Amino acid sequence: MLLEKAALTSDWMPAFKAVPRDAFVPDRLWPGTAGGNRQGEMIDRNTDPARWWGKVYSDVPLTTQWDDGAHTGTDKGRSPTSSSSMPKMVFSMLDALSVEHGSRVLEIGTGTGWNAALLAYRLGPGNVVTVEVDPAVAEEARRRFTAFGLAPLSVVGDGAQGYADGAPYDRIVATCGVSTVPYAWVEQTRAGAVIVAPWGPPYGGQAIVRLTVGEDGVAMGSFVMSSAFMRLRDQRDTFPPTNAFPGAGSWPSTASRRTTALSPDDMGAWHHMFTLGVQVPDMFCRVEWGEDGAYRLWLLDMGGTSWATADHEPGRTEFEVAEYGPRHLWSEAEAVMSWWRDQGEPRFERYGLTVTPHGQCVWLDTPDNPVPVRLP
Structure with a gap:
C-alpha cells in the first residue's frame, strides 16, 4: 500500500517492519478518512478486533483523544486533540526530513509515540528527543517505548519552546499544525538543519513546509504537500461567535x-x-x-x-x-x-516560507516574490 503510493522509501523499510503501528495504537480509537478530518464511530479492539486491525493497517488517521482528555466516553467529543497520523503522511514527512546517520532529531508532538519510535529505531534512541504537552499522552507513549525496547528522551512541555537542553539539532519535525513557526525551533538547530512542519493560516488550508536553516539564522523552504494536522496547543485559534x-x-x-x-x-x-x-x-x-x-x-x-x-x-x-x-x-x-x-492558479508546491527572528513571510515561486497580505 505505502510502496504503491511512493510514500515508504527503501531507507525507511527496516524501521517500518521493525516498529509496527499496532504497538503504538490504543485499544479504543476513532478512525478517520484519508485526507479528511471527519472521524467514524469508536472501535474497541477487545470487542471488535477484526475491524480494529483493519483500520490500524489502513492508510487513515486514528483519533485517540478528544477535548484534551476531558472527554472519556465512547462517542465522539467536541474536538479531536491527539491521533496517530495516516501512515502515508508519516513516511512522506520522514522522507522530507532527510535524516542521515548520526542525525539528532527533535520531534514536536509525541502523540501515540509511533513516529518517535520509528526515528529512534533508525537513528538510535539517544539521538531522538520528543516533546508532548499532555502529561497523560506522554506517559502512555513512554509505556509503549519501554515495552518495545526503544526509549527516546521524552519530555513534557510546550512544543512551541522546543527543548533547548538537547540542542543543537540536525532535524526538527512537528506532528502538529502551526500558523507561525516558533523561532525557538530555528535557534535550536545547527546551520544546514532541516525543519519539517505542517503550516496553515487560521482561515484553513494546511501544507507541509520543508525549511533549511542558513548560517544567518534564517530558515527558508518550499511547501511539499497538503496536510491536515491538529494545531499546536500554543497556537489554537479562538474565533468570536x-x-x-x-x-x-x-x-x-x-x-x-x-x-x-x-x-x-x-x-x-x-x-x-x-x-x-x-x-x-x-x-x-x-x-x-x-x-x-x-x-x-x-x-x-x-x-x-x-x-x-x-x-x-x-x-x-x-x-x-x-x-x-x-x-x-x-x-x-x-x-x-x-x-x-x-498567477496561473498555483498549488501548494509553488509556495514557500521564510522564517526570520522578526517574523515570517509566504512567497510564490521565489523568496523575493512575497504573497501580498491584505491588512485592515
Whole structure:
C-alpha cells in the first residue's frame, strides 16, 4: 500500500517492519478518512478486533483523544486533540526530513509515540528527543517505548519552546499544525538543519513546509504537500461567535446586497483556503447547511467588525451576497481569487516560507516574490 503510493522509501523499510503501528495504537480509537478530518464511530479492539486491525493497517488517521482528555466516553467529543497520523503522511514527512546517520532529531508532538519510535529505531534512541504537552499522552507513549525496547528522551512541555537542553539539532519535525513557526525551533538547530512542519493560516488550508536553516539564522523552504494536522496547543485559534458581530443577528436587513459569480464552493478547496488565509490573515469562515446541498458561507474578521455571506445552491452560476461593516469581506475574497487566477492558479508546491527572528513571510515561486497580505 505505502510502496504503491511512493510514500515508504527503501531507507525507511527496516524501521517500518521493525516498529509496527499496532504497538503504538490504543485499544479504543476513532478512525478517520484519508485526507479528511471527519472521524467514524469508536472501535474497541477487545470487542471488535477484526475491524480494529483493519483500520490500524489502513492508510487513515486514528483519533485517540478528544477535548484534551476531558472527554472519556465512547462517542465522539467536541474536538479531536491527539491521533496517530495516516501512515502515508508519516513516511512522506520522514522522507522530507532527510535524516542521515548520526542525525539528532527533535520531534514536536509525541502523540501515540509511533513516529518517535520509528526515528529512534533508525537513528538510535539517544539521538531522538520528543516533546508532548499532555502529561497523560506522554506517559502512555513512554509505556509503549519501554515495552518495545526503544526509549527516546521524552519530555513534557510546550512544543512551541522546543527543548533547548538537547540542542543543537540536525532535524526538527512537528506532528502538529502551526500558523507561525516558533523561532525557538530555528535557534535550536545547527546551520544546514532541516525543519519539517505542517503550516496553515487560521482561515484553513494546511501544507507541509520543508525549511533549511542558513548560517544567518534564517530558515527558508518550499511547501511539499497538503496536510491536515491538529494545531499546536500554543497556537489554537479562538474565533468570536457569529452572534457577537454587529448586524449578524438581523441578517440580512442590515447588510448591503449584490450577486457574485464567485461560488462559495470555489472558497473550499484546500489550496484556495490557504491562499485566502495567507492574504487575509484575520479572516475566518463558518458554514450554515441547508437542504439538498445548499449552504450559506460566512466570512468574518477577527476584530468582530465585519462579515459577509454568500448563499450556494447546486447548479447556480450567480450567488446572493450580503456584506456588513467597514470592510467588504466578499470583495476582499474576490480580489484574492482574482490574484490567484492571474498567477496561473498555483498549488501548494509553488509556495514557500521564510522564517526570520522578526517574523515570517509566504512567497510564490521565489523568496523575493512575497504573497501580498491584505491588512485592515
